[in-house]
Amino acid sequence: MYNLLKGKKGIIFGALDSKSIAWKVAERAHEEGATFVLTNAPVALRLGTIAELAEKTGSKVIPADATSIMDLEHLIDESKEILGGKIDFVLHSIGMSVNVRRGNHYTHQDYNFTKTGWDVSALSFHRLMSVLYQRDMMNEWGSIVGLTYMAAQRVFPDYNDMADNKAYLESIARSFGYFFGRDKNVRVNTISQSPTLTTAGSGVKGFDGFVAYADKMSPLGNATAIECADYTLSLFSDLTKKVTLQNLYHDGGFSNMGVSTAIMDEFMKSETKEEEAPVKKAKK
Numbered sequence: 712m713y714n715l716l717k718g719k720k721g722i723i724f725g726a727l728d729s730k731s732i733a734w735k736v737a738e739r740a741h742e743e744g745a746t747f748v749l750t751n752a753p754v755a756l757r758l759g760t761i762a763e764l765a766e767k768t769g770s771k772v773i774p775a776d777a778t779s780i781m782d783l784e785h786l787i788d789e790s791k792e793i794l795g796g797k798i799d800f801v802l803h804s805i806g807m808s809v810n811v812r813r814g815n816h817y818t819h820q821d822y823n824f825t826k827t828g829w830d831v832s833a834l835s836f837h838r839l840m841s842v843l844y845q846r847d848m849m850n851e852w853g854s855i856v857g858l859t860y861m862a863a864q865r866v867f868p869d870y871n872d873m874a875d876n877k878a879y880l881e882s883i884a885r886s887f888g889y890f891f892g893r894d895k896n897v898r899v900n901t902i903s904q905s906p907t908l909t910t911a912g913s914g915v916k917g918f919d920g921f922v923a924y925a926d927k928m929s930p931l932g933n934a935t936a937i938e939c940a941d942y943t944l945s946l947f948s949d950l951t952k953k954v955t956l957q958n959l960y961h962d963g964g965f966s967n968m969g970v971s972t973a974i975m976d977e978f979m980k981s982e983t984k985e986e987e988a989p990v991k992k993a994k995k
């Protein structure tokens with residue numbers, strides 16, 4: 712351990728269970744000397760195991776639905792009390808699509824579900840930063856990080872409306888990041904993480920194939936949740952003070968690849984099999 716976050720205080724959104732990326736961030740932040748408040752939606756607190764994490768990291772848990780401005784205001788005010796003042800870091804690790812959950816295809820969305828997913832996954836980032844900004848809750852040189860996925864830039868058909876939500880989230884990071892930087896010397900960035908086996912991740916259709924493909928495509932292989940936690944901590948630390956308004960790929964190199972030899976080998980194997988026993992080609 713490096714004592715990277717010694718004396719720093721923060722708020723971590725989105726730890727549902729031990730697979731959650733936010734859970735790993737909380738464990739690592741604790742090891743690096745940070746103190747923080749944990750938060751999640753009231754329903755997630757009932758279903759998940761966050762109390763275990765709170766005990767392990769000596770943290771308080773405050774419920775907050777990220778779609779409710781009142782909940783967020785209450786969370787920020789309570790956190791100020793608990794942590795004894797302003798804070799240095801915030802992790803937004805929240806994502807949910809009702810269309811994905813209900814199995815609605817991208818071409819046949821229920822727009823009320825679309826709005827709910829956007830509200831939870833994207834607009835919540837704006838709402839959260841708005842409360843932090845207006846209450847002047849962030850210390851100078853503090854850091855705010857949101858988690859995202861590369862479907863914001865490229866097509867991954869089964870990622871559904873979450874692709875649009877992530878594009879919106881990344882845009883908010885830049886737009887709000889400007890004002891946070893200019894007025895308060897606070898950084899705002901998004902980390903674009905490899906596909907990772909968590910509750911949110913596994914909701915995506917064909918997720919195992921997705922993970923295996925990305926792993927074979929990436930020269931360094933997929934980044935794990937723990938590796939994502941480590942990268943997040945570097946952005947919370949004083950070592951990255953001038954990094955802001957960025958969407959940072961943490962994906963083993965996937966985002967700059969065209970094709971890898973491993974994928975080509977797989978492709979040629981399946982082409983040969985198809986030639987031997989022709990079958991109806993799957994849709995692209």
Ligand SMILES: NC(=O)c1ccc[n+]([C@@H]2O[C@H](COP(=O)([O-])OP(=O)(O)OC[C@H]3O[C@@H](n4cnc5c(N)ncnc54)[C@H](O)[C@@H]3O)[C@@H](O)[C@H]2O)c1
Pocket residue numbers: 724725726727728730731732733751752755775776777778803804805806807831858859860903904905906907908909910911912913
């Ligand atoms: N797992 C992946 O493959 C992957 C890849 C890239 C980015 N991400 C992103 O990482 C973040 C964390 O996801 P995860 O993979 O750890 O899964 P997860 O399911 O463990 O975390 C998602 C969290 O969002 C919370 N949440 C949902 N609705 C909420 C609301 N209304 N208010 C407050 N919190 C709410 C859930 O309770 C849960 O804790 C998400 O933004 C996700 O899109 C995940």
